[in-house]
Amino acid sequence: MHIKNAWYVAASPVEIDPKPLGRMICGERMVFHRGQQGQAVALEDWCPHRGAPLSLGRVVDGQLVCGYHGLTMGCDGRTVAMPGQRVRGFAPIRAFPVIERHGFIWVWPGDAGQADASLIPDLTWASDPEWRFGGGMYHVACDHRLMIDNLMDLTHETYVHQGSIGQPEIDETPCKTTVDGDTATTARFMDGIQAPPFWRMAMRAHGLDDSQPVDRWQVCHYSPPSHVMIEVGVALAGRGGRAAPREARTSAIVVDFITPETETSIWYFWGMARNFRPDDEALTTQIREGQRKIFGEDLEMLERQQANLLKWPERELLRLNIDAGGVHARKVIARHVAEERAAAAALAGAASQTGGA
Amino acid sequence: MHIKNAWYVAASPVEIDPKPLGRMICGERMVFHRGQQGQAVALEDWCPHRGAPLSLGRVVDGQLVCGYHGLTMGCDGRTVAMPGQRVRGFAPIRAFPVIERHGFIWVWPGDAGQADASLIPDLTWASDPEWRFGGGMYHVACDHRLMIDNLMDLTHETYVHQGSIGQPEIDETPCKTTVDGDTATTARFMDGIQAPPFWRMAMRAHGLDDSQPVDRWQVCHYSPPSHVMIEVGVALAGRGGRAAPREARTSAIVVDFITPETETSIWYFWGMARNFRPDDEALTTQIREGQRKIFGEDLEMLERQQANLLKWPERELLRLNIDAGGVHARKVIARHVAEERAAAAALAGAASQTGGA
Amino acid sequence: MHIKNAWYVAASPVEIDPKPLGRMICGERMVFHRGQQGQAVALEDWCPHRGAPLSLGRVVDGQLVCGYHGLTMGCDGRTVAMPGQRVRGFAPIRAFPVIERHGFIWVWPGDAGQADASLIPDLTWASDPEWRFGGGMYHVACDHRLMIDNLMDLTHETYVHQGSIGQPEIDETPCKTTVDGDTATTARFMDGIQAPPFWRMAMRAHGLDDSQPVDRWQVCHYSPPSHVMIEVGVALAGRGGRAAPREARTSAIVVDFITPETETSIWYFWGMARNFRPDDEALTTQIREGQRKIFGEDLEMLERQQANLLKWPERELLRLNIDAGGVHARKVIARHVAEERAAAAALAGAASQTGGA
Incomplete structure (x- = not known):
């Protein structure tokens, strides 16, 4: 039992550069790397092509390139390119809110909409x-x-x-x-x-x-x-x-x-x-x-x-x-976990009532 | 999910001689050795006496001798001999169709009745x-x-x-x-x-x-x-x-x-x-x-x-x-797996209708 | 399947002194040590405070002191003391009948009421x-x-x-x-x-x-x-x-x-x-x-x-x-296991009929 909607320390900055880092946080398989501006990025460690772990890939110009067949991921979880393929229809993977602050890489494994950088503790x-x-x-x-x-x-x-x-x-x-x-x-x-x-x-x-x-x-x-x-x-x-x-x-x-x-x-x-x-x-x-x-x-x-x-x-x-x-x-x-579960259940209920999925 | 009625490469010839080789193939525990004429043999890796793995035994005159109490298995899965015991009533163990060809030991883990040597690929x-x-x-x-x-x-x-x-x-x-x-x-x-x-x-x-x-x-x-x-x-x-x-x-x-x-x-x-x-x-x-x-x-x-x-x-x-x-x-x-399962279900249905088991 | 109401050899005497020994016997996590008179003692390997294994603690004057927060256990499974705490209400842990004889430490993992030292074999x-x-x-x-x-x-x-x-x-x-x-x-x-x-x-x-x-x-x-x-x-x-x-x-x-x-x-x-x-x-x-x-x-x-x-x-x-x-x-x-289970079921039935738990 753990809170999902919170900032957790995921890594030290040296761990995510130059190679990507695969690490499970709160049950989510994540891969961390630095984007083109040097910012920390956290994606699901899952290549949308065949499910290979992106953490076995490499970083080229701030983008993760899958080590299996060369698919290139954007920092927002959308596929940017793949050799010989159109990628517009590829389903995006999850991008987790992530911030580098106070000498740590912080990640928010829960609902991205609630991630608020001001909630990171003031050290x-x-x-x-x-x-x-x-x-x-x-x-x-x-x-x-x-x-x-x-x-x-x-x-x-x-x-x-x-x-x-x-x-x-x-x-x-x-x-x-x-x-x-x-x-x-x-x-x-x-x-x-x-x-x-x-x-x-x-x-x-x-x-x-x-x-x-x-x-x-x-x-x-x-x-x-x-x-x-x-x-x-x-x-x-x-x-x-x-x-x-x-x-x-x-x-x-x-x-x-x-x-x-x-x-x-x-x-x-x-x-x-x-x-x-x-x-x-x-x-x-x-x-x-x-x-x-x-x-x-x-x-x-x-x-x-x-x-x-x-x-x-x-x-x-x-x-x-x-x-x-x-x-x-x-x-x-x-208490937080109960609230998160109640909110998720309410959301699922509302979705089913309106015919959503 | 894998096809059972097919020839698979199980071993290299050097692996099964002089010691028997225990290896699971398609979920079946098998033991491989060479019979008296040098032919490859594949049996269940189970001694009918007390369930010891036959692969811990040794080969004597082309027959597997269990390394626990000395029971001797024939290449057809029937018990041939055991010190101080009559073995006629012993239940046979499964013998798998096996062929040495093209420099490999091939085994058929499925229904032995369908094993056809001509299905081994022509290399x-x-x-x-x-x-x-x-x-x-x-x-x-x-x-x-x-x-x-x-x-x-x-x-x-x-x-x-x-x-x-x-x-x-x-x-x-x-x-x-x-x-x-x-x-x-x-x-x-x-x-x-x-x-x-x-x-x-x-x-x-x-x-x-x-x-x-x-x-x-x-x-x-x-x-x-x-x-x-x-x-x-x-x-x-x-x-x-x-x-x-x-x-x-x-x-x-x-x-x-x-x-x-x-x-x-x-x-x-x-x-x-x-x-x-x-x-x-x-x-x-x-x-x-x-x-x-x-x-x-x-x-x-x-x-x-x-x-x-x-x-x-x-x-x-x-x-x-x-x-x-x-x-x-x-x-x-x-498709093959579905066909195999349908055939097995039909067989089971026929058996239950005729009172068989 | 094993008999619970019986004496088993749990350890050699040298294993339980001077450090306590944690060992599972018949599915029960036990900790063994010597009491103040040098007698063998067997308790559940569970500190009643926070569930730490007592076997990571040390023995002081024949009593086990938990290695986490210093709770002291008596040889009967009752908590004797804890720094800064009253311990009278602490639930006791299980103490198993134990005897040192014939050069071995013997333990009775089942119903303590039936433990009879005369049942230890005469060697x-x-x-x-x-x-x-x-x-x-x-x-x-x-x-x-x-x-x-x-x-x-x-x-x-x-x-x-x-x-x-x-x-x-x-x-x-x-x-x-x-x-x-x-x-x-x-x-x-x-x-x-x-x-x-x-x-x-x-x-x-x-x-x-x-x-x-x-x-x-x-x-x-x-x-x-x-x-x-x-x-x-x-x-x-x-x-x-x-x-x-x-x-x-x-x-x-x-x-x-x-x-x-x-x-x-x-x-x-x-x-x-x-x-x-x-x-x-x-x-x-x-x-x-x-x-x-x-x-x-x-x-x-x-x-x-x-x-x-x-x-x-x-x-x-x-x-x-x-x-x-x-x-x-x-x-x-x-047969013994069946008898033990029947006795346990009868006891549970009697307890439920009389409103006990």
């Missing part, structure tokens, strides 16, 4: 020179809601990431979830603790004395369809925590775009945007590879949790206080 | 000392009709085989399909062009000046169930093309026997029979290995095309002029 | 210092009944194990099956033969002249649910065979515990208990590794036999004299 860190983003992608065989649960409840760090970023204070400190319309925020504040290694490094990079106690925060923000941004940071203890003046704190945002491939698999785009030493490329690489390792520790848990849920589909999961963020996300997703 | 090159055949086999996860389409429409060479045998003249030159009963022929004639590398080599081997322009032809012949023979060659330009006198032309036949394993997988026997330098074994090897590489370029396309068709089963494929050969083959296959 | 060799056991485990993709068939009919040794332990006398000598209630015994006696290599080694180890002819025996005992113990040995010819005085014979027991994982896969615990040179660890290793190799020869046959049976589910297998032991075992299993 201030993506264009602020004080900030620097680095990240990667994992394919994970689980429902996207299990990954949302994972990220909206960081008590799992104490157990899954025991050897890396977990620390006992995390699950000793209660978290609090607040909801506001479709979004949910789960916040945890750990005051007067010793900073863990990552943050001691960040403090030094920022000119702070890393032996001092700190106030640490983790504030997880869910917004539909399945984006989770986690504000994380430390400030010298007693200086206001997250609201401390810039010179007394250092912070980052853990970035998570969770894109369904099927009902039980995802493309998981993860990364971190930091606002310290933004020009230090070696640090960007070091953080990205550290994060890759830590986030990789979740994969077996998530995939085997998914396998358990498939084995026992009738069992209810508990909804504890720590789960409140994920529970709200599930409600939001369920 | 003149197979026994003509002026000709030499070399070939190999690929297992491909696609419907056999997709491979027929592929071979009856060589415009794909320009795209799939761009780096090897493709040349722009192929899809710049219209092809023409003619049908005659169950067979179809798609012909393309490219006159006054420069020969591509393979044919320049063949011209030199034949004592022709390879710098001269040539008339080149590709004539694809489909015949049921799923054989495609492609006449290919070049002649010095203006000397009559395919009909040019022997001293002015050089030619070959691309040989394709496409044998269904299941509805969506095939054993693809490919090769080339040439009528130049027939005794040059090094050339035979060189051509075979070149062809193996080129034909391997089609596999990913075919398998992913098949995956696309399974994902979108309701979509219709286009039937363009270049597809006419494959389209006719599909009609022929569909 | 005298397991605690007798004159005997020594060594063994291992294979996962095999076949119905457990196919493995019982295999072991109750050793004529297959002549074919499957031709290069190792097979000898022609085995299938030249008739076997005899007797049944007694739920058990079956298939015995074969080969008198006055030369001992094969394994037994010549054993004779020398026992101080016997290995050039002398021997009486050899193989006596296969089936008992439910799926245990097969095979008495094997040789005695100097004419001294009474299996009943010969100790100084004239040497013997061993081939130990086979066959535990269903699913309907078509098993955990196969195999080994040999011998009563010669019990303290010779090098010999134990040598025998175990030899047996691992020989028993590995059966796996392809069993897995492909299973594939054949799934392909032709309607076909009946023959039931010859040599199959009598396996045939009886199948009847015993079928």
